[in-house]
Amino acid sequence: MFSTGDDLIGFELTEDSISFVFDEDKIINFIDLEGTNFFETPQAPHFQETKKYFIKKESLTIEKVQVIGTFSQYKKDDKYTLVKKNNHWEITFHKEDIVPFGGEFLFVINDRYAATPTFNESKNFHMEPFRENELLRSYIIWCLYIIDTEYEVGYKIKGDSIFFVFDPTIYSTINDNQGIKALYDPDVIRKVEVAGSFNEWTEYYTMERQGNIFVKGFKIDENINNWGEFKFIVDDYWVNPPFYAYNKLGHYTGLRHYNFTYKIPGKRNIKGYRIEGDEVVFFVEIKSKDLYTYWERTTADKFTFKNMFLYASFLPQEHQRIKMERISENYYEKRFNISDIPKNKSYQFNFYGNGMIFLTPPYSTTNLAHTDIWDNQQWLNFEITL
Secondary structure (H helix, E strand, O other): OEOOOOEOOOEEEOOOEEEEEEEHHHEEEEEEOOOOOOOOOOOOOOOOOOHHHEEEHHHOOOOOEEEEEHHHOOOOOHHHEOEEEOOEEEEEEEHHHOOOOEEEEEEEEOOOEEEEEOOOOEOOEOEOOOOOOOOOHHHOOOEEEEOOOOOOOOEEEEOOEEEEEEOHHHOOOOOOOOOOOHHHOHHHOOOEEEEEHHHOOOOOEEOEEEOOEEEEEEEOOOOOOOEEEEEEEEOOEEEOOOOOOOOEEEOEOOOOOEEEEEEOOOOOOOOOEEEEOOEEEEEEEOOOOOEEEOOEEEEHHHOOOOOEEEEEOOOOHHHOEEEOEEEEOOEEEEEEEHHHOOOOOEEEEEEEEOOOEEEOOOOOOOOEEEOOOOOOOOOEEEEEEO
16 A cells, blocks of 8 residues: 655645545546446445446546545435535535544545546555556545544543454455455454454454444453553454554554554653753663564564664754663663753654664553654654653
Protein backbone atom coordinates (compact mmCIF):
# COMPACT_ATOMS: atom_id res chain seq x y z
CA MET A 1 0.00 0.00 0.00
CA PHE A 2 1.18 3.52 -0.59
CA SER A 3 0.21 7.15 -0.57
CA THR A 4 1.89 10.15 -2.11
CA GLY A 5 1.70 13.92 -2.09
CA ASP A 6 1.16 16.47 0.64
CA ASP A 7 -2.47 17.50 0.09
CA LEU A 8 -5.81 16.06 1.14
CA ILE A 9 -8.18 15.59 -1.78
CA GLY A 10 -11.90 14.97 -1.86
CA PHE A 11 -12.79 16.54 1.49
CA GLU A 12 -12.27 19.72 3.49
CA LEU A 13 -12.72 20.38 7.19
CA THR A 14 -13.82 23.43 9.12
CA GLU A 15 -14.28 23.69 12.88
CA ASP A 16 -17.72 22.04 12.84
CA SER A 17 -18.26 20.71 9.30
CA ILE A 18 -16.88 18.42 6.61
CA SER A 19 -17.33 19.10 2.90
CA PHE A 20 -16.87 16.43 0.24
CA VAL A 21 -15.55 18.09 -2.91
CA PHE A 22 -15.38 16.49 -6.35
CA ASP A 23 -13.13 18.28 -8.85
CA GLU A 24 -13.71 17.19 -12.46
CA ASP A 25 -10.19 18.30 -13.37
CA LYS A 26 -8.64 15.84 -10.92
CA ILE A 27 -10.02 12.61 -12.31
CA ILE A 28 -8.05 9.95 -14.18
CA ASN A 29 -10.90 7.75 -15.41
CA PHE A 30 -13.96 5.85 -14.18
CA ILE A 31 -14.85 2.30 -13.21
CA ASP A 32 -18.26 0.97 -14.29
CA LEU A 33 -19.90 -0.72 -11.30
CA GLU A 34 -23.19 -1.68 -12.98
CA GLY A 35 -22.01 -5.17 -13.93
CA THR A 36 -20.71 -5.90 -10.42
CA ASN A 37 -22.32 -6.61 -7.07
CA PHE A 38 -20.45 -3.79 -5.38
CA PHE A 39 -23.54 -2.03 -4.01
CA GLU A 40 -24.97 -5.30 -2.67
CA THR A 41 -21.76 -6.65 -1.05
CA PRO A 42 -19.36 -3.70 -0.84
CA GLN A 43 -17.04 -5.42 1.64
CA ALA A 44 -16.27 -8.28 -0.76
CA PRO A 45 -17.45 -7.50 -4.29
CA HIS A 46 -16.98 -9.99 -7.09
CA PHE A 47 -15.55 -8.91 -10.43
CA GLN A 48 -15.40 -10.83 -13.68
CA GLU A 49 -13.40 -9.61 -16.69
CA THR A 50 -11.45 -6.60 -15.48
CA LYS A 51 -10.90 -4.75 -18.75
CA LYS A 52 -14.56 -4.03 -19.38
CA TYR A 53 -14.92 -1.99 -16.18
CA PHE A 54 -12.57 0.89 -17.06
CA ILE A 55 -14.11 3.93 -18.77
CA LYS A 56 -12.05 6.77 -20.20
CA LYS A 57 -12.67 10.16 -18.65
CA GLU A 58 -13.43 11.91 -21.94
CA SER A 59 -16.12 9.39 -22.90
CA LEU A 60 -18.42 10.22 -19.99
CA THR A 61 -20.63 13.25 -19.37
CA ILE A 62 -21.05 13.93 -15.66
CA GLU A 63 -24.68 14.62 -14.78
CA LYS A 64 -24.86 13.52 -11.15
CA VAL A 65 -22.32 13.04 -8.35
CA GLN A 66 -22.89 11.24 -5.06
CA VAL A 67 -20.49 10.47 -2.25
CA ILE A 68 -20.69 7.11 -0.51
CA GLY A 69 -18.44 5.47 2.03
CA THR A 70 -18.06 3.98 5.46
CA PHE A 71 -20.59 6.47 6.86
CA SER A 72 -23.31 5.32 4.41
CA GLN A 73 -22.46 1.59 4.41
CA TYR A 74 -21.53 2.22 0.76
CA LYS A 75 -25.19 2.68 -0.17
CA LYS A 76 -26.36 5.33 -2.61
CA ASP A 77 -28.76 7.90 -1.16
CA ASP A 78 -29.99 11.22 -2.53
CA LYS A 79 -29.01 12.95 0.68
CA TYR A 80 -25.39 12.40 -0.36
CA THR A 81 -25.85 14.07 -3.78
CA LEU A 82 -23.37 16.88 -4.45
CA VAL A 83 -24.28 20.30 -5.88
CA LYS A 84 -22.33 21.65 -8.83
CA LYS A 85 -20.47 24.91 -8.24
CA ASN A 86 -18.50 26.15 -11.26
CA ASN A 87 -16.08 23.33 -12.19
CA HIS A 88 -16.51 21.29 -9.00
CA TRP A 89 -19.23 19.56 -7.02
CA GLU A 90 -19.69 19.91 -3.27
CA ILE A 91 -21.80 18.84 -0.27
CA THR A 92 -21.35 19.85 3.38
CA PHE A 93 -22.34 18.03 6.59
CA HIS A 94 -22.02 18.73 10.27
CA LYS A 95 -19.20 16.57 11.60
CA GLU A 96 -21.62 14.78 13.93
CA ASP A 97 -23.59 13.54 10.90
CA ILE A 98 -20.65 11.55 9.52
CA VAL A 99 -20.06 8.43 11.61
CA PRO A 100 -17.58 6.88 12.10
CA PHE A 101 -15.15 9.79 12.37
CA GLY A 102 -12.74 8.13 9.98
CA GLY A 103 -13.22 5.87 6.99
CA GLU A 104 -13.27 5.50 3.24
CA PHE A 105 -15.22 7.36 0.61
CA LEU A 106 -15.62 7.50 -3.13
CA PHE A 107 -17.60 9.52 -5.64
CA VAL A 108 -20.22 7.72 -7.74
CA ILE A 109 -21.05 9.32 -11.08
CA ASN A 110 -24.45 9.00 -12.75
CA ASP A 111 -25.44 6.26 -10.27
CA ARG A 112 -23.01 3.69 -11.68
CA TYR A 113 -19.43 4.91 -12.22
CA ALA A 114 -16.72 5.14 -9.55
CA ALA A 115 -14.40 8.10 -10.10
CA THR A 116 -10.67 7.43 -9.82
CA PRO A 117 -8.97 10.62 -8.58
CA THR A 118 -5.44 11.76 -9.31
CA PHE A 119 -3.33 10.33 -6.55
CA ASN A 120 0.07 11.94 -7.04
CA GLU A 121 -0.85 15.00 -5.00
CA SER A 122 -2.80 13.37 -2.21
CA LYS A 123 -1.75 12.00 1.16
CA ASN A 124 -5.21 10.51 1.81
CA PHE A 125 -4.92 8.27 -1.25
CA HIS A 126 -4.29 4.71 -0.06
CA MET A 127 -4.31 1.87 -2.52
CA GLU A 128 -2.45 -1.28 -3.36
CA PRO A 129 -0.15 -1.48 -6.38
CA PHE A 130 -2.04 -2.72 -9.42
CA ARG A 131 -1.81 -6.40 -10.22
CA GLU A 132 -2.34 -7.67 -13.75
CA ASN A 133 -5.76 -9.14 -14.53
CA GLU A 134 -7.11 -8.47 -11.05
CA LEU A 135 -9.59 -5.83 -9.97
CA LEU A 136 -9.55 -5.56 -6.20
CA ARG A 137 -11.99 -3.62 -4.07
CA SER A 138 -9.11 -1.43 -2.96
CA TYR A 139 -8.73 -0.20 -6.57
CA ILE A 140 -12.21 1.29 -6.37
CA ILE A 141 -12.21 2.97 -2.97
CA TRP A 142 -9.03 4.99 -2.89
CA CYS A 143 -9.59 7.88 -0.52
CA LEU A 144 -9.79 8.17 3.25
CA TYR A 145 -11.38 10.87 5.37
CA ILE A 146 -10.45 11.52 8.97
CA ILE A 147 -12.56 13.97 10.98
CA ASP A 148 -11.27 13.18 14.44
CA THR A 149 -7.48 12.80 14.35
CA GLU A 150 -7.60 11.13 17.78
CA TYR A 151 -10.30 8.62 16.89
CA GLU A 152 -9.56 5.36 18.71
CA VAL A 153 -11.07 1.98 17.93
CA GLY A 154 -10.73 -1.56 19.20
CA TYR A 155 -11.08 -1.10 22.95
CA LYS A 156 -13.06 0.56 25.73
CA ILE A 157 -12.28 1.29 29.38
CA LYS A 158 -15.10 0.69 31.86
CA GLY A 159 -14.43 0.96 35.57
CA ASP A 160 -11.49 -1.25 36.49
CA SER A 161 -11.62 -3.29 33.27
CA ILE A 162 -10.50 -2.98 29.66
CA PHE A 163 -12.65 -4.49 26.92
CA PHE A 164 -11.23 -5.32 23.51
CA VAL A 165 -13.95 -4.93 20.87
CA PHE A 166 -13.83 -6.24 17.31
CA ASP A 167 -16.53 -4.71 15.09
CA PRO A 168 -16.27 -6.23 11.59
CA THR A 169 -18.16 -3.34 9.98
CA ILE A 170 -15.34 -0.83 10.48
CA TYR A 171 -12.67 -2.96 8.84
CA SER A 172 -13.06 -1.49 5.41
CA THR A 173 -9.44 -0.49 4.85
CA ILE A 174 -7.38 -3.65 5.22
CA ASN A 175 -3.71 -3.52 4.22
CA ASP A 176 -3.25 -7.22 3.53
CA ASN A 177 -2.27 -7.25 -0.15
CA GLN A 178 -5.46 -9.15 -0.95
CA GLY A 179 -8.15 -6.45 -0.88
CA ILE A 180 -11.17 -6.95 1.33
CA LYS A 181 -12.01 -10.53 2.24
CA ALA A 182 -15.42 -12.04 2.92
CA LEU A 183 -14.28 -13.12 6.38
CA TYR A 184 -15.04 -9.61 7.66
CA ASP A 185 -18.72 -10.29 7.02
CA PRO A 186 -20.11 -11.03 10.53
CA ASP A 187 -22.23 -13.88 9.16
CA VAL A 188 -19.25 -15.95 8.05
CA ILE A 189 -16.79 -15.31 10.88
CA ARG A 190 -16.14 -18.51 12.85
CA LYS A 191 -14.01 -17.08 15.65
CA VAL A 192 -12.22 -13.93 16.74
CA GLU A 193 -9.26 -13.88 19.12
CA VAL A 194 -7.19 -11.13 20.70
CA ALA A 195 -3.53 -11.14 21.73
CA GLY A 196 -1.21 -8.42 22.92
CA SER A 197 1.63 -7.09 25.00
CA PHE A 198 -0.42 -7.71 28.14
CA ASN A 199 0.61 -11.37 27.97
CA GLU A 200 3.71 -10.87 25.80
CA TRP A 201 1.76 -12.21 22.80
CA THR A 202 1.95 -15.75 24.24
CA GLU A 203 -1.76 -16.62 24.20
CA TYR A 204 -4.73 -15.95 21.92
CA TYR A 205 -7.91 -15.26 23.88
CA THR A 206 -11.22 -16.22 22.26
CA MET A 207 -13.66 -13.32 22.17
CA GLU A 208 -17.36 -13.58 22.99
CA ARG A 209 -19.82 -12.81 20.23
CA GLN A 210 -22.40 -10.18 21.17
CA GLY A 211 -24.65 -9.65 18.15
CA ASN A 212 -22.34 -8.69 15.31
CA ILE A 213 -19.40 -7.64 17.50
CA PHE A 214 -16.87 -9.64 19.51
CA VAL A 215 -15.73 -8.69 23.03
CA LYS A 216 -13.10 -9.83 25.54
CA GLY A 217 -12.59 -8.13 28.90
CA PHE A 218 -9.69 -8.08 31.36
CA LYS A 219 -9.20 -6.55 34.78
CA ILE A 220 -6.70 -3.68 34.65
CA ASP A 221 -3.63 -4.96 36.47
CA GLU A 222 0.16 -4.86 36.23
CA ASN A 223 0.04 -6.97 33.04
CA ILE A 224 -2.18 -4.45 31.27
CA ASN A 225 0.33 -1.74 32.29
CA ASN A 226 -0.10 1.97 31.47
CA TRP A 227 -0.26 1.40 27.74
CA GLY A 228 0.12 -1.55 25.46
CA GLU A 229 -0.43 -3.16 22.07
CA PHE A 230 -2.95 -5.67 20.81
CA LYS A 231 -4.27 -7.21 17.64
CA PHE A 232 -7.24 -9.28 16.53
CA ILE A 233 -7.05 -12.69 14.85
CA VAL A 234 -10.08 -13.52 12.71
CA ASP A 235 -10.38 -17.15 11.65
CA ASP A 236 -6.61 -17.54 12.22
CA TYR A 237 -5.87 -14.40 10.18
CA TRP A 238 -4.18 -11.36 11.77
CA VAL A 239 -6.21 -8.19 11.14
CA ASN A 240 -4.47 -4.88 10.49
CA PRO A 241 -6.04 -1.79 12.13
CA PRO A 242 -7.89 0.53 9.75
CA PHE A 243 -5.62 3.38 8.72
CA TYR A 244 -7.97 6.06 10.08
CA ALA A 245 -7.59 4.71 13.62
CA TYR A 246 -5.41 7.01 15.73
CA ASN A 247 -4.35 4.24 18.10
CA LYS A 248 -2.04 2.24 15.88
CA LEU A 249 1.68 1.61 15.98
CA GLY A 250 3.93 0.52 13.13
CA HIS A 251 6.34 -2.34 13.65
CA TYR A 252 8.16 -2.25 10.30
CA THR A 253 9.84 0.71 8.64
CA GLY A 254 8.28 1.52 5.27
CA LEU A 255 5.40 -0.98 5.51
CA ARG A 256 1.87 -0.44 6.75
CA HIS A 257 1.84 -3.23 9.29
CA TYR A 258 0.35 -1.93 12.53
CA ASN A 259 -0.71 -3.07 15.96
CA PHE A 260 -3.47 -1.39 17.91
CA THR A 261 -2.49 0.56 21.02
CA TYR A 262 -4.46 1.21 24.19
CA LYS A 263 -3.81 3.65 27.01
CA ILE A 264 -5.10 3.49 30.58
CA PRO A 265 -6.34 6.92 31.73
CA GLY A 266 -5.53 8.51 35.08
CA LYS A 267 -1.98 7.18 35.26
CA ARG A 268 1.22 9.21 35.57
CA ASN A 269 4.71 7.84 35.01
CA ILE A 270 6.96 10.30 33.17
CA LYS A 271 9.82 8.67 31.30
CA GLY A 272 12.75 9.97 29.29
CA TYR A 273 13.41 13.24 31.12
CA ARG A 274 13.61 14.81 34.58
CA ILE A 275 14.01 18.30 36.01
CA GLU A 276 17.15 19.08 38.01
CA GLY A 277 17.18 22.68 39.25
CA ASP A 278 17.30 24.90 36.17
CA GLU A 279 18.08 22.01 33.81
CA VAL A 280 16.02 19.50 31.85
CA VAL A 281 17.85 16.18 31.68
CA PHE A 282 16.92 13.80 28.87
CA PHE A 283 18.11 10.30 29.66
CA VAL A 284 17.86 6.73 28.43
CA GLU A 285 19.16 3.46 29.76
CA ILE A 286 19.43 0.65 27.23
CA LYS A 287 17.75 -2.47 28.61
CA SER A 288 18.01 -5.78 26.80
CA LYS A 289 14.26 -6.30 26.31
CA ASP A 290 13.33 -2.73 25.35
CA LEU A 291 11.90 -2.48 21.84
CA TYR A 292 13.90 -0.67 19.17
CA THR A 293 13.20 -0.30 15.44
CA TYR A 294 15.62 -0.15 12.55
CA TRP A 295 13.84 -2.13 9.83
CA GLU A 296 11.82 -4.46 12.02
CA ARG A 297 10.97 -3.72 15.64
CA THR A 298 12.82 -6.07 17.96
CA THR A 299 14.55 -6.14 21.34
CA ALA A 300 17.63 -4.08 22.18
CA ASP A 301 19.82 -7.15 22.70
CA LYS A 302 19.71 -7.73 18.92
CA PHE A 303 21.69 -4.51 18.32
CA THR A 304 25.14 -3.20 19.15
CA PHE A 305 24.89 0.40 20.36
CA LYS A 306 27.94 2.61 19.81
CA ASN A 307 26.27 5.92 20.60
CA MET A 308 22.91 7.53 21.26
CA PHE A 309 21.20 10.58 19.76
CA LEU A 310 18.28 12.59 21.10
CA TYR A 311 15.57 13.59 18.64
CA ALA A 312 13.43 16.49 19.90
CA SER A 313 10.86 18.58 18.03
CA PHE A 314 11.79 21.73 20.01
CA LEU A 315 15.23 21.73 18.37
CA PRO A 316 15.76 23.69 15.12
CA GLN A 317 14.44 21.83 12.08
CA GLU A 318 17.89 21.25 10.61
CA HIS A 319 19.34 19.99 13.92
CA GLN A 320 16.57 17.92 15.50
CA ARG A 321 18.96 15.11 16.41
CA ILE A 322 21.78 15.81 18.82
CA LYS A 323 24.39 13.44 20.24
CA MET A 324 24.00 12.48 23.90
CA GLU A 325 26.74 12.07 26.49
CA ARG A 326 27.59 8.52 27.48
CA ILE A 327 27.55 8.39 31.29
CA SER A 328 28.03 4.64 31.68
CA GLU A 329 28.02 1.59 29.41
CA ASN A 330 24.25 1.65 28.71
CA TYR A 331 23.20 5.04 30.07
CA TYR A 332 23.11 8.35 28.17
CA GLU A 333 22.11 11.94 29.03
CA LYS A 334 21.64 15.28 27.32
CA ARG A 335 21.10 18.43 29.40
CA PHE A 336 19.39 21.68 28.44
CA ASN A 337 18.80 24.86 30.37
CA ILE A 338 15.10 24.89 31.19
CA SER A 339 14.77 28.30 29.52
CA ASP A 340 15.84 26.73 26.19
CA ILE A 341 12.55 24.82 25.91
CA PRO A 342 9.45 26.99 25.31
CA LYS A 343 6.82 26.72 28.01
CA ASN A 344 3.18 25.57 27.75
CA LYS A 345 3.69 23.66 24.51
CA SER A 346 3.96 19.93 23.88
CA TYR A 347 6.99 18.51 22.09
CA GLN A 348 7.88 15.00 20.97
CA PHE A 349 11.22 13.39 21.61
CA ASN A 350 12.86 9.99 21.27
CA PHE A 351 16.21 8.23 21.44
CA TYR A 352 18.08 6.91 18.40
CA GLY A 353 20.82 4.34 18.92
CA ASN A 354 23.63 4.79 16.38
CA GLY A 355 21.57 7.70 15.06
CA MET A 356 19.01 5.39 13.41
CA ILE A 357 17.63 2.71 15.78
CA PHE A 358 14.79 4.30 17.72
CA LEU A 359 13.10 3.32 20.94
CA THR A 360 9.46 2.36 21.50
CA PRO A 361 8.57 3.92 24.89
CA PRO A 362 8.32 1.27 27.65
CA TYR A 363 4.78 0.13 28.47
CA SER A 364 4.99 1.83 31.88
CA THR A 365 5.31 5.25 30.19
CA THR A 366 2.43 7.72 30.30
CA ASN A 367 3.95 10.75 28.51
CA LEU A 368 3.26 9.43 25.00
CA ALA A 369 2.68 11.12 21.65
CA HIS A 370 1.66 9.60 18.30
CA THR A 371 3.15 10.84 15.06
CA ASP A 372 0.83 12.63 12.63
CA ILE A 373 -2.28 10.63 11.70
CA TRP A 374 -1.38 10.71 7.98
CA ASP A 375 2.19 9.54 8.53
CA ASN A 376 2.71 6.11 6.94
CA GLN A 377 4.99 4.83 9.68
CA GLN A 378 2.83 5.58 12.74
CA TRP A 379 5.32 5.62 15.61
CA LEU A 380 5.00 6.47 19.28
CA ASN A 381 7.35 9.03 20.85
CA PHE A 382 7.81 10.47 24.30
CA GLU A 383 6.20 13.83 25.07
CA ILE A 384 7.39 16.78 27.14
CA THR A 385 5.40 19.83 28.27
CA LEU A 386 6.95 22.36 30.66
